[in-house]
Amino acid sequence: MQRDHSLRPHPRSLGWIGTTALAMGGSNQSLFLIAALFVGQGAIPGQGSAAVVLLIVGVILSWAAAPAWIELILLWPDRVGGIAATCSEAFRPYSPVLSGLAGTCYWWGWVPTCGLTALLSASAIQQWYLPDIPVEFVACALVVCFTAVNLCGIKWVSRLVVPIATGSAFLAFAAAIIPILSGNVDWRQATTFALTSPFAGWFGDLTSIMAGLYLVGFAAPAFEAATCHVGETVDPNRNVPRAVFASAAMAGLYFIVLPIVWLGALGSQPLGMDLAVALGPAFAPLLGSFGKAAAIWFMMLNMFHGTMQPLAGASRTLAQLSEDGLLPRFLGRRSATDCPWAATLLTASMAILFLVIGDPIWLIAAANFTYLIGICLPNVAAWLLRRDYPSVDRPYRAPKGAIVLGLVASGIWMLAALLGFQQFGLPTVIVGLVMAYSGAALYAWRTIEDRLRAGLPAVGQSLHLKLTGAMLLVLALDAAGYVIAVSTVSAEHGALIAALEDIFVAVAMLTISVGLVLPGMIAHSATEISEAAKRLTSGTLRDFSRAMVALGRGDLGAAHASVNITPVSIHSRDEIGEMAESFNLMQQEVLQAAHSLDDARDNLSLARSQLDASYQSIVHLAHHDALTGLPNRVAFAKHLALTFEQSIASGETFAVFCMDLDNFKEVNDVFGHAIGDELLKEAALRLTIASQDAFLARVGGDEFTLIAAHPISLEPLEQLAGRLLATADDAFDIEGQKLRIGLSIGIAVFPKDGSDAGTLVANADAALYRAKAEGRLNARFFEPEMDRHLREQLALQLDLRSALERDELMLHYQPQATIDGKVFGFEVLLRWRHERLGLVPPNDFIPLAEKNGLIVSIGEWVLRRACREAAAWFAPLKIAVNLSPVQFQHGDLVNLVHSILLETGLAPARLEFEITEGVLINDPQRTLSILRRLKSLGVKIAMDDFGTGYASLSSLRSFPFDKIKIDRSFIVDVATSDQAAAIVRTVIGLGSALGVPVIAEGVETEAQRSFLAREGCVEVQGYLVGWPASIETFSGLTAKANAGVVRGPARREIIEIPRRSERKR
Known part of the structure; x- marks a missing residue:
């Protein structure tokens, strides 16, 4: 079978109201069955007043199956044709023949409805308005008119049926409410049910019940017509369930409420008559003489739905199956209005044929057999999909147990068909089976059609054909046996005849299921x-x-x-x-x-190729920096050696540039290595562009070297240095951060500044050192005295290593006091008295100590010495000790502090550590863990130099500091600068809001102290309070806890307090 994939999608124009109105043709089908159920037709008996119970049971079974139907159709929301057409997708892996059979059976079930409802409405029209025109002619005219509307498109159909549905629903509610309000309902009579049986005994009663329930099964589930237009409904996932539930509710009105009210108001006998005549008394208490007209219009409007629905819904079932490759191609043809015109005309033609012969009840019963197949198989399909594809996304999922309830309902309907079908006679059985198997015939038609289009023989020798043929032969033999058996039994043995007929129906149903499904599954798997x-x-x-x-x-x-x-x-x-x-x-x-x-x-x-690529990669990696892609130190050394050889041979000169990014370490510490790496890559790119043809290399960290070949004078070198400085001076935009770093350059020229590579690079490095010392963002050519300064720095570094052993380090203390002058502690400051150089500025030796790691041992000495001295004081004054970031990276700082506190006996609350925010940037998780452990010892943690870094507020949020220290650079200008005053005022307010004390550093004048007092700062430190000096100078404070402003020794005798850029110890 071949699908037609070229068809256009269906336009969506229906809302749930329009879909519900179209489904009224199924919700109201009890109206044309009530007479047959109550009194029967011809030799076929009815069920008496017990028909009301059967109608109620039938609609309850339909309600039980509805959730499974909704779940099934919404799995394929672009299709039309209802639940039976959807089976073509669900049954495709099991039996494509069964897929076509389900849809065809469903269509056969609706065709007699189209003709019967046209006859009923035509009868009313002819009786009241056109008495001279035959009923059959009026009925045919109605079918033709409704067919014409359908050919105009579903939008026009909706426009017609919505007002018809509104009128019929209004009259239906009136037919129920008027008798109740008028008191004409005999509720005892309405709830007293008598069953009419074809023969005596329990088997006769069972046969009658099943025959009635079988006939009800033709009408009660018909509200499923709301599923026929899923692909034409706007927002089907929401509107289709609404339409189904609304149609089911209307079916409850027609199948439960109205039969009970009418039985109590009119009695059993009138309900076996023409309802258009019998229902007049139901409307009369309110409408009087117009009651009969209301009854006529009630039946007419409701029957119009029954004529319209097969033309609009069931015809789309055939068209959809044709598009699926299961039925002949001509049935799938659509007009410009998206109407399946061929299927619609076929439906109308068959409806006219059936109404011409009178739509007898045996024909309706035969169609009912196929209809029950068409509505039971979707419940099986929903169950199979739940079982085999449980994880498929379902827009609508039936409630728990609803799928099983649908199977139970299907089983009861099939049982009703088994025990009730035969009551309608042999022609009904034969016609029903022919209708059912016509789906298989149409599938064979499509298969032959596709084979001929593919150039194959019309009939293939397939396993499916052989198995299905065998099962059809079994059915033919069973039919012959049935005819022979029934003809030999006398008429007085009605129960025996019924039992034989039931057996035949059972065999026929098994043949349909086994004869089509099993061969189909076997053949499908084998194929x-x-x-x-x-x-x-x-x-x-x-x-x-x-x-x-x-x-x-x-x-x-x-x-x-x-x-x-x-x-x-x-x-x-x-x-x-x-x-x-x-x-x-x-x-x-x-x-x-x-x-x-x-x-x-x-x-x-x-x-x-991998070996070659690996070799090239190794060579590249050996000579290039992995981060920036620039040549590395090895490549630089080789290129420098080659340049030396060429310059010696040619007698030309060249220059070596040693370059270092300014402030890179601070950026790396504050923003982390990821930002630092991106900054290095961007800087390398800028330097590459600025260096033009010169050889540029990255030799480590933030250090770069450059070889400028054959300059004719110093001017080109100066121009090159200017370009390099300019490109580094511009701000870098790294991940949203505007960063300024700068560049320092040292330049040495061959052969003036060195006759060998080592000397030339060393002298360029010395020039770089001088450029940095002179303020950075600077370039310097090498001069001889630079070499001397470099040697001095190396000597100072060597002397620092032995300073502890020679007892050259000492501690000075600077008082910290309240705003009114009461001293409460000291900041501990490190000093170095060199045996030859005298007092060495902290800014000269502390960076050296941090660079070579000596700060770890020096910091331990400072802490131990300060704690020991403070523990010996009589007054419990506090001490504040600075911690270097290096101390957090080496050794176990927490255990060291703990052991020193135990060793010296100093109370932890008297010890305060001052850290800068740079400590938190490098490995923040580990640093925060160390700070929390330190705080758990009882010591205090203060944020030093607050406001001078990149992320002060972030640092405060990351850790609960005990104190904030305002940097001296802000305090010095508070009396003269509004900006500085605003910053200090903000920091004091921030500390007050956070509940953290604030101490101002660098208070030197009374004006500064007065400003701080006005702004609420309660602690100060600076020359105004006291100069840094040895602890002996402050013996008056340490011996007793007195207050007052204390002055240290004269300014000329001490080292100047470091600025913000200096390191404190």
Whole structure:
């Protein structure tokens, strides 16, 4: 079977109201069954007043199946044709014949409804308005008119049925409410039910009940018509369930409320008559003489729905199945208005044919047999999809247990068909079976049509054909046996005849299910395996054999096998399923072998290229920096040696530039290594552009070197240095951060500044050191005295290593006091008295100590010495000790502090550590952990130099500091600068808001102290309070806890307090 994939999608123009109105043709079908159920027709008996119970049971069964129907249709929301057409998708893996049969049976079930309702409405019209025109002619005219409306498109159909539905619903409610309000309902009579049986005994009662329930099954589930237009409904996931539930509610009115009210108001006998005449008294208490007209219009409007719905809904079932490749192609043809005109005309033609012959009840019963198949199979389909595809996304999921309830409802309907179908006579049984099997015939038609279009014989020798033919032969033999058996039994044995007829119906139903489903499943699985085997032998296996031959002769280019493996679906666990599973395993082995062959070929062909690529990569990595891609120190040394050789040979000069990024370490500490790496890459790119043809290399960290070949004078070198400085001076935008770093350059020229590579690079480095010392963002050419300064720095570094051993380090203390002058502690400051140089400024030796790691041992000495001295004081004054970031990175700082506190006996609350925010930037998680452990010892943690870094507020948020220290650079200008005053005022306010004390550093004048007092700062430190000096100078404070402003020794005798850029110890 071949689908037509070229068809356009259906336009969505229906809302839930329009869909519900179209479904009224199913919700109200009790109206044309009540007479047949109450009194029967001809030789076919009715069920008496017990028909009311059967109507109620029928609609309850329909309600039970509705959730499963909604779940099924919304799995394919672009289709039309209702629940039966959706089965073509659900049953496709099991039996495509069954898919076509379900839809065709559903269509047959609706065709008599179209003709019967046209007859009923035509009868009313002819009786009241056109007495001279035959009923059949009026009925045919109605079918033709409604067909014309359908050909105009579903939008016009909706515009017609909505007002009709509104009127019929209004009259239906009136038909129920008027008798109740007027008091004409005899509720005892309404709830007293008598069953009419075809023959005596319990089997006769059961046969009557099942026959009635079977006939009700033709009408009660018909509100499912709301599912026929899913693909034409706007927002189907929301509107289709609404329409189904609204239609089901209307079915409750027609199948439960109205029959009970009418039975109590009119009695059993009138309900077996023409309702257009019998219902007049129901409307009369309110409408009087117009009651009869209301009854007539009530039946007319409701019957109009029954005529319209098959033309609009059931015809779309045939069209959808045709598009699915299950029914003849002509049925799928659509007009410009999206109407399936061929299927609509076929539906109208068959309806006219049936109404011409009077639409007898046996024909309705035969159609009912096919209709029950059409509505029961969707419940099976929903259950199969839940079982086999539980993880598929479902726009609507039926409530728990609803799928099983749908199966139960289907089982009861099939039981009713089994025990009730035969009561309507042999012609009904035969016609019903012919209608059911017509779906298989139409499927065969489409199969022949597709085979002829593909150039194949019309009939193929398939396993499916043979199995289905055998089962049809069984059905024919069963029919012959049934005729012979029934003809030999006398009429007085009614129960025996009914039992034989039931057996025949059971065999017929089993033949439909087993004869179509089982052969279809077997043939489908066998066909899948056969097609997969053909693909395997003609594709992968053939290529695999050729590839092996090519591999044997060494032709790697031809040693390739294309892989075309399609697993066979396994739908059963019998022998067919085991065969499919074994075939899949074989395919997987072939697939793995083909992949292994490709892998071997690829590995062999790539081996040499990989080796070459690896060699080139190793060479590149050995001579280039991985981060920036610039040549590295090795490549620089080689290029420098080559440049020396060429310059010596040619007598030309060249210059070496040593360059260092300014403030890079601070940026790296504050923003982290990721930002630092991006900054290095961007800086390298800028330097590359600015250096033009010069050789640029990165030799480590933030250090770069450059070789400028053959300058004719110093002017080109100065211009090159200017370009380099300018490009580094511009701000860098790294991940949203505006960063300024700058560049320092040292330049040495061959042969003036060095006759060998080592000397030339060393002198360029000395010039770089001088450029940094002179303020950075600077370039300096080498001068001889620079070499002397470099040697002095090296000597100072060596002397610092032995300063502790020679007892050259000492501690000075600077008082810290409240704003009114009461001293409460000291900041500990480190000093170095060199035996030859005297007092060495902290800014000269502390960076050296941090650079070579000596700060760790020096910091331990400072802490131990300060704690020991403070512990000996009589007054419990506090001490504040600065911690270097290096101390957080080496050793166990927490255990060291703990052991010193225990050793010296100093109370932890008297010890305060001052840290800068740079400590938190480098490995913040580890640093915060150390700070929390320190705080757990009882010591205090203060944020030093607050406001001078990049992320002060972030630092305060990351850790609960005990104190904030305002940097001296802000305090010095508070009396003269509004900006500085605003910053200090903000920091004091911030500390107050956070509940953290604030101390101002660098308070030197009374004006500064007064400003701080006004702004609420309670602690100060600076020359105004006291100068840094040895602790002996402050013996008056340490001996007793007195207050007052204390002055240290004269300014000329101490080292100047470091600025913000200096390091404190």
